[in-house]
Amino acid sequence: MLKEPIRPDDELHSKTSFGTDIQGAPELKSEIMTLNVGPQHPSTHGVLRVVVDLSGEQILRLTPHIGYLHTGFEKNMENRTYTQCITYTPRMDYLHSFAHDLAYALAVEKLVGAEVPPRAQVIRVMLNELSRIASHLVFLGTGLLDFGALTPFFYAFREREALLDLFEWVSGQRFHHNYIRVGGLKEDLPEEFLSEVKKFLAVMPHRIDEYEKLFRESPIFYERAKGVAVIPAEDAINLSLTGGSLRASGVNYDVRKAYPYAGYESYSFDVPVLQGGDVYDRMVIRILEMRESVKIIRQAVERLEGLGPGPIRDPNPQVSLPPRELLETSMEAVIYHFKLVTEGFHPALGEVYVPTESARGELGYYIVSDGGSMPYRVKVRAPSFVNLQSLSYACKGVQVADMVAVIASLDPVMGDVDR
Amino acid sequence: MTDPLWMVGIKAFLVVFGLLTAFAYMTLIERRLLARFQVRWGPNRVGPMGLLQPLADAIKSILKEDIVPTKADKVVFVLAPVIAITFALVGFGLIPFGPKGAFFGFDPWVINLDVGILYLFAVSEMAVYGIFLAGWASNSKYSLLGSLRSSAALISYELALGMSLLAPVMLVGSLNLQDIVEWQDKHVWLILPMFPAFVLFTIASMAEAARTPFDLPEAEQELVGGYSTEYASIKWALFQMAEYVHLITASALIPTIYLGGWKMPGFIPDIPYLWMFLKIALFLFFFIWIRATWFRLRYDQLMRFGWGRLFPAALVWFLVVAFYVALNGGKA
Numbered sequence: 001m002l003k004e005p006i007r008p009d010d011e012l013h014s015k016t017s018f019g020t021d022i023q024g025a026p027e028l029k030s031e032i033m034t035l036n037v038g039p040q041h042p043s044t045h046g047v048l049r050v051v052v053d054l055s056g057e058q059i060l061r062l063t064p065h066i067g068y069l070h071t072g073f074e075k076n077m078e079n080r081t082y083t084q085c086i087t088y089t090p091r092m093d094y095l096h097s098f099a100h101d102l103a104y105a106l107a108v109e110k111l112v113g114a115e116v117p118p119r120a121q122v123i124r125v126m127l128n129e130l131s132r133i134a135s136h137l138v139f140l141g142t143g144l145l146d147f148g149a150l151t152p153f154f155y156a157f158r159e160r161e162a163l164l165d166l167f168e169w170v171s172g173q174r175f176h177h178n179y180i181r182v183g184g185l186k187e188d189l190p191e192e193f194l195s196e197v198k199k200f201l202a203v204m205p206h207r208i209d210e211y212e213k214l215f216r217e218s219p220i221f222y223e224r225a226k227g228v229a230v231i232p233a234e235d236a237i238n239l240s241l242t243g244g245s246l247r248a249s250g251v252n253y254d255v256r257k258a259y260p261y262a263g264y265e266s267y268s269f270d271v272p273v274l275q276g277g278d279v280y281d282r283m284v285i286r287i288l289e290m291r292e293s294v295k296i297i298r299q300a301v302e303r304l305e306g307l308g309p310g311p312i313r314d315p316n317p318q319v320s321l322p323p324r325e326l327l328e329t330s331m332e333a334v335i336y337h338f339k340l341v342t343e344g345f346h347p348a349l350g351e352v353y354v355p356t357e358s359a360r361g362e363l364g365y366y367i368v369s370d371g372g373s374m375p376y377r378v379k380v381r382a383p384s385f386v387n388l389q390s391l392s393y394a395c396k397g398v399q400v401a402d403m404v405a406v407i408a409s410l411d412p413v414m415g416d417v418d419r
Numbered sequence: 420m421t422d423p424l425w426m427v428g429i430k431a432f433l434v435v436f437g438l439l440t441a442f443a444y445m446t447l448i449e450r451r452l453l454a455r456f457q458v459r460w461g462p463n464r465v466g467p468m469g470l471l472q473p474l475a476d477a478i479k480s481i482l483k484e485d486i487v488p489t490k491a492d493k494v495v496f497v498l499a500p501v502i503a504i505t506f507a508l509v510g511f512g513l514i515p516f517g518p519k520g521a522f523f524g525f526d527p528w529v530i531n532l533d534v535g536i537l538y539l540f541a542v543s544e545m546a547v548y549g550i551f552l553a554g555w556a557s558n559s560k561y562s563l564l565g566s567l568r569s570s571a572a573l574i575s576y577e578l579a580l581g582m583s584l585l586a587p588v589m590l591v592g593s594l595n596l597q598d599i600v601e602w603q604d605k606h607v608w609l610i611l612p613m614f615p616a617f618v619l620f621t622i623a624s625m626a627e628a629a630r631t632p633f634d635l636p637e638a639e640q641e642l643v644g645g646y647s648t649e650y651a652s653i654k655w656a657l658f659q660m661a662e663y664v665h666l667i668t669a670s671a672l673i674p675t676i677y678l679g680g681w682k683m684p685g686f687i688p689d690i691p692y693l694w695m696f697l698k699i700a701l702f703l704f705f706f707i708w709i710r711a712t713w714f715r716l717r718y719d720q721l722m723r724f725g726w727g728r729l730f731p732a733a734l735v736w737f738l739v740v741a742f743y744v745a746l747n748g749g750k751a
Contacts, residue, residue, distance in 0.1 A: 033560060035560050035561075035564075057564070057568075057718055057719070144714070147714045147715060148632065148634065148713075148714050148715025149712075149713065149714045149715075150453065150457065150710070150711065151456055151457050151711050151712065153457075154457035154458055154459055155457070155458065158458055215714070218713070218714055220632055220713060220714040220715075220716060221714050223716070223717075223720055224714065224715075224716070224717055224720070399717055399718065399719060400564070401717045401718055402717065
């Protein structure tokens with residue numbers, strides 16, 4: 001539980017009138033202003049609606065209202081085969097959509113016991129990290145926009161555009177990639193893809209330095225963000241905060257290190273941890289994380305070049321479609337193909353939870369199988385949703401101008417919150 | 420010798436016309452320049468190099484539906500933008516652009532007041548009424564917060580603005596803008612002896628024109644549109660106009676007082692209009708540059724900066740200059 005439970009009513013009453021220091025002066029009455037922000041508002045990062053009680057410009061209480069983007073993805077997935085479900089996963093967190101694809105695929109693979117070939121594993125990690133950088137770029141651009149700085153937004157989107165071009169090249173889609181399949185990938189990387197990634201890697205570290213300079217050394221930014229909306233480590237843990245926001249509070253928890261998946265244990269990278277727990281550290285830690293992602297991508301590219309061509313899907317015909325050319329020669333392949341396309345595969349009875357590290361925090365898929373070809377129940381542990389509950393805690397007592405900065409620093413994606 | 424009244428009228432019309440045109444093209448230049456700072460193109464589709472963009476914007480904002488909120492105070496709601504633009508426009512006429520008779524035999528300024536600077540202060544102080552009444556009459560919480568912010572900020576920066584102007588005025592010994600220009604021509608540009616006052620005045624002018632990093636009143640990230648949230652159509656455009664005209668006036672006032680006005684030092688020929696326009700353009704560019712680069716201050720930080728840093732600094736400098744002038748027997 002929180003150390004200091006928010007008891008708004010007491011506080012409201014205590015603040016409704018100013019104390020009178022001067023003898024005989026009439027008591028000044030002041031009112032609490034209730035301000036509704038959103039769901040359509042320039043800086044709530046989607047359709048988040050918050051209702052704030054203000055005393056002057058200071059926030060006494062903040063109540064987030066969510067659900068404006070509720071789409072029922074989880075329920076819908078109960079009526080789709082495991083393969084069809086992949087169309088839903090990237091639509092939840094449209095900024096770091098490879099993370100959702102990957103988390104879902106990992107969960108189902110655990111359920112059916114599929115083996116992912118090494119080449120596919122490395123490609124998954126590479127794309128996941130590229131996507132993490134793209135997500136952090138949006139975070140930085142829009143986050144700094146909330147501080148009134150217009151220019152970083154366009155700079156960040158320049159690099160993100162390059163990344164989206166890469167994603168479009170590999171999967172045919174800029175946002176909703178649907179590239180990862182249960183047991184592997186949809187298809188192999190296009191030719192020359194690695195050299196394009198290398199070109200990006202050559203540019204990106206300088207650009208990261210540039211972004212860092214744009215805001216980290218700015219005295220105005222320091223003044224506005226340092227020490228604002230501090231979430232101490234203990235409270236961060238109690239609020240189930242994860243991801244960069246948790247690590248900015250001094251807790252070293254990264255699922256990629258704590259519960260490695262997709263071969264993350266074999267890459268060498270650091271987990272940046274900052275101690276401040278304020279908006280400033282939550283912004284800066286994303287810069288540091290981008291540097292680590294670049295490291296991972298570099299290693300992945302080297303590995304892919306070392307591995308050479310190879311299978312990118314589990315050869316088990318019960319999970320993944322047989323190669324096209326086999327359909328003309330093998331009756332068995334035709335049967336498997338027919339079964340997979342018409343009804344999909346049937347995992348054994350059971351349930352599974354796989355945590356992963358998305359750009360926003362711990363992203364887990366909890367899937368229950370009743371033995372059928374469709375999941376009995378899918379529950380996503382969405383980091384945006386869980387992190388958002390820190391908002392009213394962090395915003396207590398801050399200025400209304402800082403509220404948007406706090407929202408930005410917690411990095412919620414409303415698709416991920418409402419699902 | 421002063422100009423006949425009909426000539427003053429013509430010049431006043433020209434100044435208003437010129438300022439409104441300058442506003443229109445200022446929006447275009449600002450957007451194009453910002454775009455350059457931000458690795459993009461900016462508006463370049465309407466006409467060659469986007470030169471007709473301001474016209475398109477004007478047509479759009481006039482043709483848009485003019486909404487007055489049901490619960491707004493209708494009279495004040497309509498009056499507020501008019502107040503804002505009126506008091507923004509009346510200040511510029513004092514700025515001298517050349518020597519006597521440089522405007523087809525007439526003076527290149529609308530009117531020459533001996534209390535010029537005082538007058539400029541008076542009208543720029545009135546700008547706060549437009550903003551405050553707009554926020555009040557809109558009957559919207561966003562507008563109210565925005566207008567309260569602006570009023571508080573304007574009043575606190577007005578003090579630093581005044582203090583930083585008093586120092587050069589004391590040195591010159593006149594409130595008349597022409598006298599200040601002449602003094603600089605005879606002695607030295609005031610930016611050299613008065614550098615602290617120049618810096619303070621520039622900062623305070625940025626706050627006065629509500630530019631980044633002091634653009635709190637319309638901090639769209641938290642307050643949507645600030646005091647003009649409920650305004651639409653031409654009434655909204657009037658507020659925009661007022662803001663840009665304030666900016667242009669500030670960009671004209673700073674060189675007039677600190678950078679020799681329309682004159683250039685030494686051997687450089689004093690060409691009427693040209694140097695003044697160039698100096699104005701320089702400061703406008705500087706303000707756009709700042710906007711592309713800086714973050715926005717928070718409301719309480721802005722107030723603390725205004726009262727805690729800017730005002731004391733201006734006061735100290737004022738006292739220093741006052742002692743200097745007193746020791747020299749009232750003469751510089």
